[in-house]
Amino acid sequence: MTDKPTLARLAQQLGAELRLAPGADAEQPVTGLSTLESADSGQVSFLASANYRRFLADTRACGVLVSEDLADECPVSALVVANPYHAFACATAIFDAAPRPAPGVHPAATVHPDAEVDPSASIAAGAVIEAFARIGAGAQVGANCVVGEGSEIGAGTRLYPGAIVYHGCAVGRDCIIHSQAVIGADGFGFAPYQRQWVKIHQLGGVEIGDEVEIGACSCIDRGALGNTVIGRGVKIDNQVQIAHNVRIGDYSAMAACSAVAGSAVIGKHCTLAGGVGVVGHVTVADGTHITARTLVTKSIDSAGSYSSGTPFSESRSWRRNAVRYGQLDQMARRLKELERRLEDLPHRDGTED
Amino acid sequence: MTDKPTLARLAQQLGAELRLAPGADAEQPVTGLSTLESADSGQVSFLASANYRRFLADTRACGVLVSEDLADECPVSALVVANPYHAFACATAIFDAAPRPAPGVHPAATVHPDAEVDPSASIAAGAVIEAFARIGAGAQVGANCVVGEGSEIGAGTRLYPGAIVYHGCAVGRDCIIHSQAVIGADGFGFAPYQRQWVKIHQLGGVEIGDEVEIGACSCIDRGALGNTVIGRGVKIDNQVQIAHNVRIGDYSAMAACSAVAGSAVIGKHCTLAGGVGVVGHVTVADGTHITARTLVTKSIDSAGSYSSGTPFSESRSWRRNAVRYGQLDQMARRLKELERRLEDLPHRDGTED
């Protein structure tokens, strides 16, 4: 972001129709974005869900991104768009104040002479680029990042400080990798032998498609044989664990603390809520949605929403119910026995079935 | 810690009344702290819970932090205090041998000329302090830490090696942030659009109060609009995930692997045990306690203890019971049907209800 756009300019950038409120000035500078409730008179807001409609009447925003059907309710200038949430997302790019480092290699970075760094890329202080690594045009490698031998960082990709890419991995274009993420650590593979563990060296790598985002402290392990593959446009939150030889289909999204075990295949356009687990070697169909903390223990063949777990309650009543969980099978058998015995009883009217 | 205190000096520092055992020497140096069971004759121990009372008679410690009511049982010198566990905590500060780096900027650190570093602060090798960052008096920034543009680290705060603070975040005074913690990475926000994800740039920051501790590999995401806020005196263990725009009330504590989803509000003086999850946009009342691995899926309006999950057992019996979980609703209906049918039966005495 450089200068603040005016209301008119912002509408133009977002492809919105500007319907000025009485007395409003299309040339008013917009200072930022905020929610309907919190916006001040310099800010623009948005109405993307009926849940927030009740806040529209009292907003102090100077403009609201709104759909045609609700534009008439807007007490201030309306920026009418087909999809207000998408327009809001586009607006956040305009107001993003994250620092953009200048191209070039910082004197406190260490770039191996056999690495290739595009002159338009930026390599920050403390970053280490190992031999035969390639850093694409406009890529940004943050402070204290490490890019391993022979790995490739695509054009326009940003590595935040401390992100680490092992040797022999490929990250696509226009990706974002957050701090402390680890791409290409060894998968967890050992052969049991004489009651000890013999390491299976992990000979594969990691391939990450274009426009992927990977959160802080997330790990994408390298393949044992062949690669771990993250599809195009996949979005991965913080503290997510992707094991060796997993494949994540294009445009799937995984919220924080999810984990996918070895060789599992997640389809395209799937969404995994926070804390979801997927066991190894299963397949999840395209378009599947999995709710928070579910453990997927078998393949899912058809798209849908899947869940596991128990509801929470006050600990006292939870304990009473939880202890019964260990009696469930016995309860089911007793229930069946009761049904059998009742079946055997003479009916009230004296007849039998 | 510099010199070892004597028994008398330690008692004085802790505000304890020293009741010397027969033949004991108040000027004996105390070499360290240990449990009642493990202490040697140079060490001081403590009795903070009735569970450990059985170890008191045989302790080899040269002194025991003990409450008045148990002081008579102490076979060695007693350091009588009102709250032995609190006194023990105070004693650990006296015996802490963690290295204290000297003030100043290590020659292998990189401090941007527009950053402000207090002369009494310590910046270790490999640390990177970006433009307009401010490092307060007596603060310690460990090796290979990164403090982003415009961020502020309060006086007396310690960042352990590799901790990362993004741009535009504020950390209070006397905080401790452990290695690989990430403060201010982007919240996980995307608008779905044409079966792809459009990034919602995260325009807010992170505000962390005074005396907060944050564990290794924990992540506090920056807000989407407005800040993520961690209250005063909050204690966060390792591998905890705090999403964008979460608010954690003063003096709450969260054990390892807990996760709080976006915009949730945790009250003051709450305790979350290990692995607790809280879904987005809910509110948890002040003083709430949540047991290990519970998933909180709705707001909690009144303080208390809350739980979810199932008990563990041998896998064979667990499998038998778990399969019944998928039949629970059917079982409940069958139970109701049995009750109805039994109601319809003539009573044993031949009457009806």
Added chain:
Amino acid sequence: MTDKPTLARLAQQLGAELRLAPGADAEQPVTGLSTLESADSGQVSFLASANYRRFLADTRACGVLVSEDLADECPVSALVVANPYHAFACATAIFDAAPRPAPGVHPAATVHPDAEVDPSASIAAGAVIEAFARIGAGAQVGANCVVGEGSEIGAGTRLYPGAIVYHGCAVGRDCIIHSQAVIGADGFGFAPYQRQWVKIHQLGGVEIGDEVEIGACSCIDRGALGNTVIGRGVKIDNQVQIAHNVRIGDYSAMAACSAVAGSAVIGKHCTLAGGVGVVGHVTVADGTHITARTLVTKSIDSAGSYSSGTPFSESRSWRRNAVRYGQLDQMARRLKELERRLEDLPHRDGTED
């Protein structure tokens, strides 16, 4: 790995009996390893499980590691061994192409003058070795790693980039510690006092045995009093949390996202699947196996397989069943009441019990 071995040489290295297929050449170079399905004619594969036997007939591999009883089915050259999976693990070491840094201290590393670094060790760019630390023969400290004051890294141990060892910790010989792992951060210990938390400084350290592997972003906290201890040959995956004063017995293995709370003791030769939790102060018997996502809430006295959790299903049916979980105790009481009432009914034949 330097040169590609021939089939004959590989058989010799693995102690395999080479049974050449008709027309095969023992001097053919082997280019790598692959699965039976994916191997090309330059690669060697393995048959370690009956599940994959169906792929044997059509493999294009130039050789297959196979047991005596299946050697006759092998359509290509057989490398006959007693334990094909173990032989495959040994083969991966031969084909491992991970870069091996040259001995010596990189000019961009920072080694304190009071540290001891063996001349055969390798210290990469950006690494920081603090005072009185000792780095053993042939050890490899990766880029931007930090080894704290007085800590010891055993001979032959490899720290991948960004791994951090706090002060006063000891890592054995021939260990592997992956990126962003944190050894020796403070355990989570606070004394409640006047509705605030008083820090219990963590005075112990961490002891890690020989041949231990620790995954990316995993944390092993230092002890409060005394050490946290990881036994010989233990294998720990990514994002695992080991709290203060935990003891893990020799040759146990813990998959990703597992967590063990304070002072718990895990026996030898245990396996914890992904996401397992163990609460504090419990003991788990040698040889115990715990299935994915189980929460162990009590001590386990005898080896076996243990589980907790609920099966997953479509969300709609899951919701119906989950709501019944909160009624389980009531259901159990109603079931008992039905049994009692049925007992009171006259039997079909008119008699009573």
